[in-house]
Amino acid sequence: MPSLLGTVQHGSGLDPGRERIFTLPNQLKTLTRRFPIFPLSLALFAIVQVVSGAETVSEIPDLEAYRKHALTHEGDVAHGAKLFVDEQRAACSKCHSVDGSASKAGPDLFAVGDKFGRGDLVDAVLTPSATISPGYGTVIVDTKEGMEFLGIVKQTTDATLQLMGADGKLVSIATADIEKKRGSTVSLMPERLQAGLSLQEFTDLTEYLTTLKQPESTLVSSRAMPSFIPELAKPVTARPFFSQELKVPPGKVETGLTAIHQVPGLSNVFLVLHQRG
Numbered sequence: 001m002p003s004l005l006g007t008v009q010h011g012s013g014l015d016p017g018r019e020r021i022f023t024l025p026n027q028l029k030t031l032t033r034r035f036p037i038f039p040l041s042l043a044l045f046a047i048v049q050v051v052s053g054a055e056t057v058s059e060i061p062d063l064e065a066y067r068k069h070a071l072t073h074e075g076d077v078a079h080g081a082k083l084f085v086d087e088q089r090a091a092c093s094k095c096h097s098v099d100g101s102a103s104k105a106g107p108d109l110f111a112v113g114d115k116f117g118r119g120d121l122v123d124a125v126l127t128p129s130a131t132i133s134p135g136y137g138t139v140i141v142d143t144k145e146g147m148e149f150l151g152i153v154k155q156t157t158d159a160t161l162q163l164m165g166a167d168g169k170l171v172s173i174a175t176a177d178i179e180k181k182r183g184s185t186v187s188l189m190p191e192r193l194q195a196g197l198s199l200q201e202f203t204d205l206t207e208y209l210t211t212l213k214q215p216e217s218t219l220v221s222s223r224a225m226p227s228f229i230p231e232l233a234k235p236v237t238a239r240p241f242f243s244q245e246l247k248v249p250p251g252k253v254e255t256g257l258t259a260i261h262q263v264p265g266l267s268n269v270f271l272v273l274h275q276r277g
Contacts, residue, residue, distance in 0.1 A: 069199040075207025105164045113213040128189035138184040
């Protein structure tokens with residue numbers, strides 16, 4: 001790995017036109033030295049992908065180009081699934097599980113296609129620090145011995161604190177050894193992961209994320225909308241659980257009846273979302 005850092009720093013073995021892409025070797029060394037559980041492979045991930053994906057930084061599409069293409073084109077679900085688990089490409093599976101186990105550092109993506117729209121999924125990949133899921137904020141721990149650990153808090157007791165880094169490894173730190181603990185507004189998910197993907201590949205990945213939904217056997221709402229909906233023989237009871245004072249800023253969301261989903265485990269209970277923007 002030091003030799004790779006040297007290659008990045010000095011540009012040896014790279015095409016001349018690509019040398020100016022790499023500007024952060026010393027920062028990378030500092031980062032991995034200060035944060036022992038931050039994997040160097042992820043620190044180098046975006047840079048290495050730039051080499052394979054574009055001659056210069058200027059040739060990489062900007063965020064809006066990725067966003068627009070993913071929102072206006074269909075993707076290949078099967079190819080997107082391969083990119084999700086390919087550790088040399090998107091590498092999403094390093095930090096995200098999709099089976100509901102929440103076993104990795106990032107949020108579990110089981111049924112993420114039910115929870116978020118296509119645009120939200122696109123933005124979550126392009127700007128990971130803009131909105132961080134509750135419980136998945138990055139925590140930095142300073143020990144009394146001068147070490148710094150960075151990761152997601154997985155468990156905390158009176159005696160120990162467990163952090164999980166982006167590599168999925170757990171590190172236990174004795175509470176008595178902690179000098180200071182602080183949160184960060186920067187997501188553990190690296191920025192510019194899309195840089196190693198073409199516009200269509202990014203769209204394929206997005207398409208796959210939209211398919212991560214609850215099995216059809218568990219939710220009536222997974223079925224297609226029927227052409228005819230008969231009138232109910234008995235009226236239903238609607239119980240609001242948000243106060244009327246809760247209002248969404250105009251222009252941010254759709255208005256009217258925007259979603260209806262069966263509550264998992266309850267055969268005759270549905271969650272209805274009616275929004276007034």
